[in-house]
Amino acid sequence: MNYWLMKSEPDVFSISDLVNRPGQLEPWDGVRNYQARNMIRDAMKLGDRVFFYHSNCAEPGIVGIMEVAKESYPDLSAFDPNDKHFDRISDPANPRWFSIDVRYVKTLSRTITLQELKLKPELTGLALIKRGNRLSVMPVSEEQWQFILALE
DNA sequence: GCCAACGTTGGC
DNA sequence: GCCAACGTTGGC
Numbered sequence: 001m002n003y004w005l006m007k008s009e010p011d012v013f014s015i016s017d018l019v020n021r022p023g024q025l026e027p028w029d030g031v032r033n034y035q036a037r038n039m040i041r042d043a044m045k046l047g048d049r050v051f052f053y054h055s056n057c058a059e060p061g062i063v064g065i066m067e068v069a070k071e072s073y074p075d076l077s078a079f080d081p082n083d084k085h086f087d088r089i090s091d092p093a094n095p096r097w098f099s100i101d102v103r104y105v106k107t108l109s110r111t112i113t114l115q116e117l118k119l120k121p122e123l124t125g126l127a128l129i130k131r132g133n134r135l136s137v138m139p140v141s142e143e144q145w146q147f148i149l150a151l152e
Numbered sequence: 153g154c155c156a157a158c159g160t161t162g163g164c
Numbered sequence: 165g166c167c168a169a170c171g172t173t174g175g176c
């Protein structure tokens with residue numbers, strides 16, 4: 001099993017929103033970065049665990065866990081001219097962007113904040129805390145995953 | 153709201 | 165292929 005971290009702005013889509021979705025399922029679409037796209041398309045497998053990270057908010061940090069409920073398929077939002085993430089270049093016959101579906105697993109008893117994660121020497125290799133990192137999807141090693149969970 | 157970091161675009 | 169201009173991300 002692989003481990004990941006995905007960011008979402010809680011004002012746009014929060015972990016509470018995921019909880020309230022039918023079946024607690026949600027298509028994770030709108031990713032428009034090639035590095036992140038490649039991970040979604042090629043590496044994220046059914047059952048993989050994913051940290052839900054709240055970004056661009058008062059208290060950025062990890063708030064919960066989800067799992068991959070469906071492996072990659074073309075991101076339909078790229079073909080919708082009315083969608084915020086519409087991409088005129090993406091050709092339905094040769095899609096440029098991909099989605100996965102995620103399912104809610106749990107909410108952490110507290111937010112494990114970015115501030116706290118930055119202080120841990122064990123996490124210096126974590127992409128999230130590298131300066132200037134803007135990736136919205138990133139891998140987490142099993143060691144990092146266990147370490148972070150133990151902070152809860 | 154500011155702004156540093158970074159990815160993308162497009163002229164050359 | 166270089167690189168300046170521009171747009172976006174996201175912490176603060």
